[in-house]
Amino acid sequence: MHTNPRHASRRQALAALGAMALGMCAPLRVWAQVTWNRAAFEARSALEVLRALGAQSASESRDILIDAPQIAENGALVPIDITSQLAGTRTITVMAEKNPFPLAARFEFRDGALPYARVNLKLSESTLVRVVVEAGTRVYQHSREIKVTAGGCGN
C-alpha cells in the first residue's frame, strides 16, 4: 500500500485524539454506572437484606412516611409512595418481607433530588413493607402492614 506521510501523520493524530477521548470518557462512564447489589437482592430474608446493606442497626423513625393501601386487592400492582423527612437522606430502600426476595427497590438521591419515590410493587401475600433510610451517618426504618387479597407473584 502506498503510504502518504501526510495521511500517516493524520492517522496518528486521529489515533491520539481517540485515545484522549477514551481516557476522558472511561472514568465518566464508570462514575455513571449503578452497581446492582446482588447479595442484597438475592437475599431470602429481611434480616439477610439488612445485613447485606449494613443496616441492621436501623432505628424506628416517624419521619419516614409510607403512603400505601391498607388492603391491596391486586397484589400484582400495589402503589407505594415514600417520603423521607430526615435531613441528609441519601438512600431509600423498600422491602416486602414476605416476598421470596424481600428487597424490592433502592433509590439513591444526590443533591437536587428530593428524598421521595413512588413505585408499584408485586406482593406475593399480606406482608410488612419495611422502608429503610440512610440519612447522614445513621440508618432509620419504618414499616407498614399491607393485606393482599390476591397475590402478585405469578404476574
Add this chain to the structure above:
Amino acid sequence: MSIRIRAVLKPEYTDVRVLVSHPMETGLRRDDAGKLVPLHFIQTLVLRLNGQVLIQSQLSQAVSRNPVFAFRLRQAKVGDKIELAWTDNQGASGRADALVSAN
C-alpha cells in the same frame, strides 16, 4: 420497551413521572403452555438533570410490569432536560429524555 417521561414544574418541586414498558418477569410465572417464563426485569434506572446524575435506582423483579415511577426534583427550571436510562438482567437497555414543562 419504550420509556415515557413527563416532568412538570410545581410550586415546591418538579414532578417527574416515568413509565417504562417492560415485562418485569419474576421467573415464577407460567405461560399458556405451562412453561416457566424466564426471569426478566429492570435492574438499574438512572435519572439525570441536564446530564447530571440525581437519582440512581436499583430494582428487583418485585417491581410491577410496565413500571411507573414518580420522583421529585428541586430547582429544576422549565426547559431543563430530564433523562432516564435503564438496564435489565438480560443485558438490554434503553433511554429517553423530556423537557420540564410548566404544566
